[in-house]
Amino acid sequence: PSTQLLDGVHVTITAGPTREPIDPVRYISNHSSGKMGFALAHAAAQQGANVTLIAGPVDLATPPGVQRIDVESAQDMLDTALAQAADIFIGCAAVADYRVADVADHKMKKTANTGAPTLKLIENPDILKTIAAQTKPPMCVGFAAETRDVEAYALDKLKRKKLALIVANDVSNTAIGFNSDDNAVVVLSEDDRVVFEQQSKQMLAQQLIHHIATHYHKHFRK
Numbered sequence: 001p002s003t004q005l006l007d008g009v010h011v012t013i014t015a016g017p018t019r020e021p022i023d024p025v026r027y028i029s030n031h032s033s034g035k036m037g038f039a040l041a042h043a044a045a046q047q048g049a050n051v052t053l054i055a056g057p058v059d060l061a062t063p064p065g066v067q068r069i070d071v072e073s074a075q076d077m078l079d080t081a082l083a084q085a086a087d088i089f090i091g092c093a094a095v096a097d098y099r100v101a102d103v104a105d106h107k108m109k110k111t112a113n114t115g116a117p118t119l120k121l122i123e124n125p126d127i128l129k130t131i132a133a134q135t136k137p138p139m140c141v142g143f144a145a146e147t148r149d150v151e152a153y154a155l156d157k158l159k160r161k162k163l164a165l166i167v168a169n170d171v172s173n174t175a176i177g178f179n180s181d182d183n184a185v186v187v188l189s190e191d192d193r194v195v196f197e198q199q200s201k202q203m204l205a206q207q208l209i210h211h212i213a214t215h216y217h218k219h220f221r222k
């Protein structure tokens with residue numbers, strides 16, 4: 001194809017949920033499908049990028065031309081992300097905010113005399129923020145799923161996590177986001193705001209990759 005916006009550019013994308021162990025057979029997780037991240041990986045590869053897709057546990061096929069690395073916990077995802085230095089980093093994963101403080105070595109048993117156990121949780125690292133805080137960071141793109149004040153919260157995340165772009169997504173609308181096949185978003189940077197109307201995650205991914213590539217060439221390519 002003649003339009004290869006990301007020829008020779010290394011793009012790393014996190015996608016899907018993370019899985020935080022409780023004991024060898026149980027975990028805490030969320031309903032993220034990974035569809036948006038996988039669609040972005042596919043679209044970036046179609047634009048000639050060298051794509052690394054760091055995937056939490058999802059039930060999706062690897063897009064053609066994409067190098068996929070499967071991970072489980074947020075800590076695994078962070079370690080893998082740090083090892084995959086890239087030109088563009090897109091944090092699309094629904095990372096669990098907390099993990100269990102003391103993971104049991106053996107299956108926890110239900111015993112009549114001790115009653116219901118209490119799980120102590122501790123905060124997980126912020127993957128995107130950690131990547132963006134490196135000495136020579138890639139161009140970082142985040143996602144913000146919110147149910148109210150969507151753009152205000154997204155802008156706050158853009159600044160706090162030192163991102164180039166943030167993709168804001170109103171998840172109070174059940175027609176879009178999480179498990180659905182469609183999405184509609186607003187992409188914010190320090191100085192612009194672009195609306196992407198409701199469409200399939202595949203179509204949206206192509207438009208987002210075009211927008212991200214344009215921003216990269218304008219502000220980041222040395």
Ligand code: C5P
Nearest residue numbers: 091092093095125126127128142143144
């Ligand atoms: O959870 P939050 O709304 O702060 O997520 C915003 C962005 O930060 C998303 O792009 C998400 O992938 C990323 N994130 C992350 N590591 C976390 C939490 C969020 O990379 N622990």
